Amino acid sequence: xxxxxxxxxxxxxxxxxxxxxxxxxxxxxxxxxxxxxxxxxxxxxxxxxxxxxxxxxxxxxxxxxxxxxxxxxxxxxxxx
Amino acid sequence: xxxxxxxxxxxxxxxxxxxxxxxxxxxxxxxxxxxxxxxxxxxxxxxxxxxxxxxxxxxxxxxxxxxxxxxxxxxxxxxxxxxxxxxxxxxxxxxxxxxxxxxxxxxxxxxxxxxxxxxxxxxxxxxxxxxxxxxxxxxxxxxxxxxxxxxxxxxxxxxxxxxxxxxxxxxxxxxxxxxxxxxxxxxxxxxxxxxxxxxxxxxxxxxxxxxxxxxxxxxxxxxxxxxxxxxxxxxxxxxxxxxxxxxxxxxxxxxxxxxxxxxxxxxxxxxxxxxxxxxxxxxxxxxxxxxxxxxxxxxxxxxxxxxxxxxxxxxxxxxxxxxxxxxxxxxxxxxxxxxxxxxxxxxxxxxxxxxxxxxxxxxxxxxxxxxxxxxxxxxxxxxxxxxxxxxxxxxxxxxxxxxxxxxxxxxxxxxxxxxxxxxxx
Numbered sequence: 001x002x003x004x005x006x007x008x009x010x011x012x013x014x015x016x017x018x019x020x021x022x023x024x025x026x027x028x029x030x031x032x033x034x035x036x037x038x039x040x041x042x043x044x045x046x047x048x049x050x051x052x053x054x055x056x057x058x059x060x061x062x063x064x065x066x067x068x069x070x071x072x073x074x075x076x077x078x079x080x
Numbered sequence: 081x082x083x084x085x086x087x088x089x090x091x092x093x094x095x096x097x098x099x100x101x102x103x104x105x106x107x108x109x110x111x112x113x114x115x116x117x118x119x120x121x122x123x124x125x126x127x128x129x130x131x132x133x134x135x136x137x138x139x140x141x142x143x144x145x146x147x148x149x150x151x152x153x154x155x156x157x158x159x160x161x162x163x164x165x166x167x168x169x170x171x172x173x174x175x176x177x178x179x180x181x182x183x184x185x186x187x188x189x190x191x192x193x194x195x196x197x198x199x200x201x202x203x204x205x206x207x208x209x210x211x212x213x214x215x216x217x218x219x220x221x222x223x224x225x226x227x228x229x230x231x232x233x234x235x236x237x238x239x240x241x242x243x244x245x246x247x248x249x250x251x252x253x254x255x256x257x258x259x260x261x262x263x264x265x266x267x268x269x270x271x272x273x274x275x276x277x278x279x280x281x282x283x284x285x286x287x288x289x290x291x292x293x294x295x296x297x298x299x300x301x302x303x304x305x306x307x308x309x310x311x312x313x314x315x316x317x318x319x320x321x322x323x324x325x326x327x328x329x330x331x332x333x334x335x336x337x338x339x340x341x342x343x344x345x346x347x348x349x350x351x352x353x354x355x356x357x358x359x360x361x362x363x364x365x366x367x368x369x370x371x372x373x374x375x376x377x378x379x380x381x382x383x384x385x386x387x388x389x390x391x392x393x394x395x396x397x398x399x400x401x402x403x404x405x406x407x408x409x410x411x412x413x414x415x416x417x418x419x420x421x422x423x424x425x426x427x428x429x430x431x432x433x434x435x436x437x438x439x440x441x442x443x444x445x446x447x448x449x450x451x452x453x454x455x456x457x458x459x460x461x462x463x464x465x466x467x468x469x470x471x472x473x474x475x476x477x478x479x480x481x482x483x484x485x486x487x488x489x490x491x492x493x494x495x496x497x498x499x500x501x502x503x504x505x
Contacts, residue, residue: 048115050117052092052094055092056092058087061090062087064119066086074341075337075339075341078342079326080230
């Protein structure tokens, strides 16, 4: 029984350490693609609180609006 | 349509927008700029229309559409150049002048993703639809008919006084994309990917996609059965009503403001049937409604003399598909309403003298004769089924090989019309 227990424990430990060593080797094998992936990630979100604060405030948009350029086709006549 | 107020064009509905997928992105991720309170500093380097670069801003989520759309007609405007080049004769020396003209007057119709899905098109002043919420289906009157308004929009919505709107709109409240599906508009179908003109290639959408038993007359309607199995007449010949035509559009740049402008000499209502100027396997119809487009030999003379030297290469009365379909129309009320009714045919007397040559392929000799004449016409003999040529007049004008000479009433008829009365065995 003890002998069987020892053999079983040794097998489990063997598997455990071999899997640990495999995991430890993985970054080295796939190092380059992993780095590329990190580089390809979108730029971290930039807060846009000020943008929304203005663009949700009707009065502020009215106050800060530049005079509109004349309609480009205002001088047109007839059906376009 | 009335332009939006400046503030209204850029007012964001944060509650609605932030609840959408696009709301998960920050403003700066798409529009660049800086997150500061001062307007000028915030807008420095801003990208107002990110979807002008769909490969950069849209493709990550909308890969297929972003790849296809740059070759779609709404993006390329290739149809403009197809007709411009034809009427110009493709003279290389004229291209700088035509490029300038195009950029001043035509390029505003180029459409980005955002101009259908989040804001009104720029040529009607732009402005967000609904607080920056993206619309999968563009709102018809603020998007589609905002550009396609003076002809298609007015016809479809019934805005031409005295003429009803299209039955598909009046009865079924169908909008544009019910027929013109996303794949077509995004250039993702065989006919639309890289198309050079909207009337090139497969006819799509096609009435018979939804009404398949009409073309061969198996729907039990005698008029459908009598008119050539869907190949003699386009559906609109019998089912559209009066629509808009225009004359003499000229473009220039204002001396006063420096802005480009146009002037159209005349706009009027017509319903005229002509010969099909673009008869192909996909559009085999012999007769179609024709609409006058406002081109004139001097339309672009502000930009240079003789820019349309090949003016006669294309008709000015063009193949059209009026968007005001009705089940019952004046011309399908009875046989005689069309047969023997010259009022509804584009005969030479209705074409201006300087346009006669351009429209020679479209002009109809005369209205079709009385129905009795068609019904009494002798069918072609069995041997004619194997004739390689359909040039009937080759034998029947002079009685070659004892062929019966056609009667005086047939003078002016052309060979391609014979089969309309003298059916093949």
